[in-house]
């Protein structure tokens with residue numbers, strides 16, 4: 020017998036996320052959508068279409084460009100935004116460095132991951148944004164598992180995990196003072212598998228680096244990194260060619276690849292369903308520094 | 323050969339003979355992948371949200387860790403991390419609470435401070451877990467995690483029994499209208515797995531909960547640390563006959579708390595593209611909070627009170643024919659009227675309350691007590707209004723449930739009843755009736771803090787269409803059957819449903835229903851006629867014919883029909899059932915259980931019924947001998963959206979029976 024008026028779990032998550040986006044658009048003056056070119060922010064763009072079409076988005080889209088991006092991701096970014104006909108703001112870490120707001124790390128393990136925070140907070144202040152949509156999910160990491168969907172940031176952009184506002188039912192408190200802002204995570208309750216399943220159901224395009232391809236890589240701390248102008252090989256590290264794909268799209272200097280032959284969406288989903296490692300644990304060096312690496316970065320204003 | 327899907331080895335390239343292999347393997351791999359993909363996407367998409375509750379250190383986080391660990395949902399890097407962190411803390415066991423206690427301060431103090439969300443799936447269901455803190459200081463975080471839960475797990479330490487926090491959390495679970503509660507008596511390993519300890523706590527809890535509205539409570543003795551009765555049945559407690567916790571979570575019947583009866587659509591946002599891109603487009607976007615909306619429906623916009631019709635229901639994927647909770651859609655309306663964020667769209671015959679005064683139970687969540695000197699705002703659905711006055715009626719002592727009517731204010735973590743007066747009206751229902759239109763938050767205008775969460779109460783003890791008092795039997799628990807509906811119906815080879823024939827006396831309901839019954843039975847589909855007159859001989863023999871008794875007659879009949887439908891029988895109800903609200907309640911009873919309820923309006927004109935007058939009722943009513951006959955001395959509220967209309971006198975009974983059977987076939991209830 021047919022179950023009456025039943026919405027699948029994916030459509031339930033979608034509907035909740037659309038609700039969040041509309042609430043924020045209505046209650047804030049200048050929201051912005053942070054777009055990295057990765058799968059989660061690709062889903063965010065689709066959700067924004069679901070929430071606001073046929074009108075244009077009631078906010079701009081912003082990319083924090085570390086200058087160490089995968090060229091495939093940048094190419095995809097520009098193409099996707101052009102297709103959507105939406106405005107793209109690029110805030111560049113390079114500019115923060117040349118203006119002296121940020122200092123590039125040096126040495127073979129240098130990463131611009133931490134510097135993004137400076138550029139992000141500066142851009143938020145410069146444009147007067149009072150809410151920033153991000154694609155973070157609670158299943159990614161234990162500090163994120165603790166964060167509210169609408170997460171308050173003080174005038175220094177800091178997250179204070181011990182003083183989060185209660186968030187009951189789907190009633191979001193969007194009141195802030197000038198200079199403060201909110202980070203908004205519409206897909207908080209999605210898992211990595213949900214994201215891929217949604218991409219498949221919606222037929223969304225993703226950058227080619229998510230699928231298996233041949234690449235020059237080297238092994239460091241048990242992870243595979245791409246050989247690129249942004250990293251130096253250190254003693255004993257040797258470049259070789261392998262079939263790899265990426266689970267996350269971050270900075271080339273700190274995002275690891277996984278060896279894989281998954282060349283289609285279905286294969287990627289099947290691979291993820293079978294994996295024994297978390298997305299960030301497998302591919303992100305930035306989370307490995309200390310037990311509370313993510314919490315510390317979030318407190319400072321990171322994504 | 324290369325290792326696939328492994329994470330340790332590296333797939334080397336440029337090796338001559340692996341190229342041939344690769345072609346073959348890729349084919350196989352993608353076939354396997356397709357199968358896996360299909361299995362994942364076809365998986366039951368049922369979602370259960372549950373929250374943990376209970377006093378500090380009762381083992382909530384450990385339990386969640388154990389649940390994830392034993393059901394193999396912990397990734398190996400997370401596990402390695404827990405092992406390492408446990409060792410660093412000098413523990414000789416795996417401290418599974420570290421799987422959810424993710425903040426530095428939590429790990430340092432060994433307690434949970436804020437809610438952690440975890441996600442997992444089994445072949446039966448998907449789960450969203452909110453692991454909430456037990457410490458009283460963090461009650462607001464517990465409320466955050468529990469507010470959206472379908473089920474709460476209340477942990478009680480076997481050594482300590484019911485303490486103040488267990489009671490507080492049980493009370494909050496009831497306040498939040500969480501439909502299912504599981505009381506896990508934990509740390510049974512520390513009391514020698516003694517049945518008497520368990521039984522005493524069950525009794526204590528029952529005594530306390532008797533005064534709360536908790537519709538479904540289940541008790542399970544566990545050891546979160548050792549895993550007894552969490553995923554696997556415990557060998558140490560042979561005296562416990564029930565299922566382990568995970569089994570219960572997978573199988574508990576989520577009588578959906580969605581309200582499919584009362585149409586409620588709070589407008590969030592107006593979609594209005596510049597006229598250069600799309601000419602004259604205007605749609606009202608929001609998430610359906612209740613009922614089913616369809617194009618062509620006549621609607622009313624509140625609080626302004628204007629009438630119009632739904633012209634279309636839009637989504638990015640095109641227009642849809644139906645919208646129901648929790649869908650996010652955009653409505654286009656037939657008339658150009660004033661609708662904006664904060665408006666609520668409803669059906670004219672089923673309206674919520676529009677008022678600037680209301681009663682609610684609140685949980686105060688701020689360090690600063692409720693104070694008449696401060697300015698507050700109230701946010702409910704998509705409306706935010708100023709709070710004029712908040713009058714504390716009483717504060718509740720959660721341990722004794724005593725109402726302190728001398729209380730004048732509420733402090734951090736206090737629970738109490740408050741009368742609110744607002745600067746402008748809200749559009750609301752009681753929380754009992756609708757969790758979305760019946761909830762609110764209070765904000766402090768100066769600090770912007772969320773200072774309270776509130777649930778709106780029924781203002782009248784018995785509101786029309788609300789649940790009558792006698793449905794409140796809090797001590798009685800639903801005894802779960804081991805038999806699931808799917809198993810039952812599949813084995814029997816047929817399912818059940820309810821056909822509800824309503825109409826004036828003499829309209830022909832019983833004639834048609836009896837003929838349908840005969841046809842179904844002949845086709846080997848069990849069916850059973852519940853005729854109003856017959857039921858009044860037995861089950862409903864104590865009822866008269868005043869409005870209240872008629873409602874009760876309908877209510878009892880609806881329950882019997884639901885049980886028959888669940889058992890795999892088509893229940894044919896033939897009952898005048900004159901009041902729309904009663905029929906809606908009957909429909910709600912079925913939809914809450916995902917059972918088909920088909921409303922058939924036998925719409926014979928009054929004159930015809932009176933002419934037929936098979937039981938001589940009309941004659942007696944006309945002569946004044948019989949008072950209050952529906953149609954003569956008592957109103958009949960015709961259904962506004964019946965599934966089928968019969969009896970309009972230009973068709974034979976045979977033809978009408980055919981039409982009923984066609985509808986059943988179209989709904990997939992019988993073979994066509």
Ligand SMILES: Nc1nc2c(ncn2[C@@H]2O[C@H](COP(=O)(O)OP(=O)(O)OP(=O)(O)O)[C@@H](O)[C@H]2O)c(=O)[nH]1
Nearest residue numbers: 378379380381382383384433434456509545546547
């Ligand atoms: N012996 C025994 N110890 C247990 C059991 N369950 C939990 N514990 C221990 O009880 C202590 C507290 O466990 P937690 O899981 O952190 O308690 P909690 O309920 O989450 O506490 P808060 O979140 O701070 O309210 C830890 O030392 C656990 O190892 C059990 O079944 N048996």
Ligand SMILES: [Mg+2]
Nearest residue numbers: 382383433434
């Ligand atoms: Mg805990």
